[in-house]
Amino acid sequence: MSGPNAEVNSELVPLSYDASMAGSGVAAISVTNAVAAKLLALGGETRTLKALQDGLDAGEMMPGVPLKNVALGATIDIRQERRVGRNVLGRLPSGAPGMAPVLIGAHIDHLGPKAGVNSLAGKGEENLIHYGADDNASGVAGVLEIAEYLAEQKRSGKLKMKRDGLFALWSGEELGLLGSAHYVRKMAEDQLGNGDAMLTGKLSAALNMDMIGRLQKNAVLQGVGSSDFWEGAIERRNAPVGLPIVTQQDTYLSTDATSFYLKGVP
Known part of the structure; x- marks a missing residue:
């Protein structure tokens, strides 16, 4: 759902048939704000959907809302299309x-x-x-x-x-x-x-x-934390060149x- 405060054209998240991973194990469905509000009420939640979103928009920590005695089911028909990629x-x-x-x-x-x-x-x-x-x-x-x-x-x-x-x-x-x-x-x-x-x-x-x-002012090197070797090696190799390098320790990257x-x- 988009939530009552969202400035979107549709309350439902549009379906995407492109580039979906076949092995994804978490099922998700999109519902309207009205359905979400009804589920909250049926589950015994006293706060409104808008109140919950107001809290999120304000940066408050909002834990998940347990819905008591509420069951939700869906039937989803998925057809997989396979393609060949080449390294x-x-x-x-x-x-x-x-x-x-x-x-x-x-x-x-x-x-x-x-x-x-x-x-x-x-x-x-x-x-x-x-x-x-x-x-x-x-x-x-x-x-x-x-x-x-x-x-x-x-x-x-x-x-x-x-x-x-x-x-x-x-x-x-x-x-x-x-x-x-x-x-x-x-x-x-x-x-x-x-x-x-x-x-x-x-x-x-x-x-x-x-x-x-598009790296103009700085060359960004990520994943430096994957080995103790990198930090010193980068510094030594860059000393005679003097490139403006920014290193980042993060190792789990979306690449x-x-x-x-x-x-x-x-």
Whole structure:
């Protein structure tokens, strides 16, 4: 429900058929304010729906409202449509066996046309293609440029690599990190015989480039808390360059880096 204080065109949250994860385990339905108010009254709640929303709008802590002797049921018909996504990977061999490779990746997908509730399009722009110049053509361009640069440095003899470099473009990030999650699971199956196994020691690090096209005043590096190595390494590498860098410790991010962090890869 939207609540009596909401400035929306409809009390019901519109259905979204796009990019819904098939494995979602929590069912949710949208009801009108009138239905919600009736349920509150039937459940013995003395406060009105507006009073509850007023409290939330004022920043008060509002715990959930238990509804006594109220049962609610719904019949939902869901038809799944499956599509094939493709990850694209390249490898720059170092010639040094036994060292876990470094992976640099970015997601190659965006919202496309008719992006639904995920779109920030204005009125009259809803059906235009969402090209994703920043999210995430910028990250893809970054991965390709790094791959090209390192390959040329190695070819000219200026770069002595200690470990292989993996370069990856992930599919399905906008649908829930599907491409990178598939990759780490398949890697664990192939190398360890168990898709749920951790990949610690199989990949030395996974660097993720997501929405890097509009960073003007500061370069933001997230996920630094995933390893004690990062803070000092970033400071040392940046000292001769002097980039204005902002580091953030958070490790659970809504981007493909999380697929690797959950497998023990910083």
